[in-house]
Amino acid sequence: MASLDWKNIFLNDLDFTIAVEIGMRTIIMFALVLIFLRSTGKKGVRQLSIFEVAIIIALGSAAGDPMLSGESAIIPSVLVFFVILLVYRIITFFAAKYQKIENILEGVPMYIVEDGKFTMNEEGDANFAQDEFFAEMRVKGIEHVGQVRAALLETNGQVSFLFFDDEEVKPGLPIYPKIYNKKSKVIANAGLYACTHCAEVLHLRSQQACSRCNREEWVAAMDDKRIK
Numbered sequence: 001m002a003s004l005d006w007k008n009i010f011l012n013d014l015d016f017t018i019a020v021e022i023g024m025r026t027i028i029m030f031a032l033v034l035i036f037l038r039s040t041g042k043k044g045v046r047q048l049s050i051f052e053v054a055i056i057i058a059l060g061s062a063a064g065d066p067m068l069s070g071e072s073a074i075i076p077s078v079l080v081f082f083v084i085l086l087v088y089r090i091i092t093f094f095a096a097k098y099q100k101i102e103n104i105l106e107g108v109p110m111y112i113v114e115d116g117k118f119t120m121n122e123e124g125d126a127n128f129a130q131d132e133f134f135a136e137m138r139v140k141g142i143e144h145v146g147q148v149r150a151a152l153l154e155t156n157g158q159v160s161f162l163f164f165d166d167e168e169v170k171p172g173l174p175i176y177p178k179i180y181n182k183k184s185k186v187i188a189n190a191g192l193y194a195c196t197h198c199a200e201v202l203h204l205r206s207q208q209a210c211s212r213c214n215r216e217e218w219v220a221a222m223d224d225k226r227i228k
């Protein structure tokens with residue numbers, strides 16, 4: 001078995017001249033990437049849509065080669081930049097004109113909570129990864145889903161919340177781990193229980209499946225007002 005060539009892994013044919021060349025190439029490519037990103041007309045980056053992530057990946061791979069490889073020249077990469085910029089401009093032009101194209105590129109906002117309950121797809125599954133969304137809710141100071149009139153997953157990955165006024169808050173599914181993790185099939189005392197899967201709230205006396213999603217794990221519903 002051939003032994004590993006550590007020198008080749010870490011240095012290959014690196015010497016001082018090549019190191020200086022890599023430095024120069026990196027500075028030039030970095031400057032070009034900055035100029036390119038400015039010329040897309042975007043003001044800054046908070047959250048990227050999938051379309052923009054695709055652009056960044058294409059850009060990054062075109063910029064990376066001439067930084068590292070002595071065999072890649074800079075002008076072909078600049079050509080790639082221009083083509084990406086052109087495609088970006090054409091697509092954003094049509095996306096601004098036609099809603100359908102924008103929906104395909106950026107996706108559409110998706111309801112996660114409606115009227116204090118999770119929305120579901122046809123198979124009766126909640127529309128999202130619960131853990132992640134619970135964390136988003138806790139960051140917003142939400143204690144249970146009954147405080148939320150609507151929550152939407154926006155196309156940039158952020159979640160927007162609309163809240164019930166205090167007098168409209170309904171009993172809902174608690175989302176804090178210590179309470180949520182007490183979920184059980186056993187109904188010890190009659191009362192209001194929230195389905196841990198879809199957040200439906202029912203008055204239960206004994207063990208039963210959720211009338212909305214058919215699962216059967218419950219936790220006592222909470223009806224606290226929102227802490228502001």
Ligand SMILES: [Zn+2]
Nearest residue numbers: 195198210213
């Ligand atoms: Zn349910």
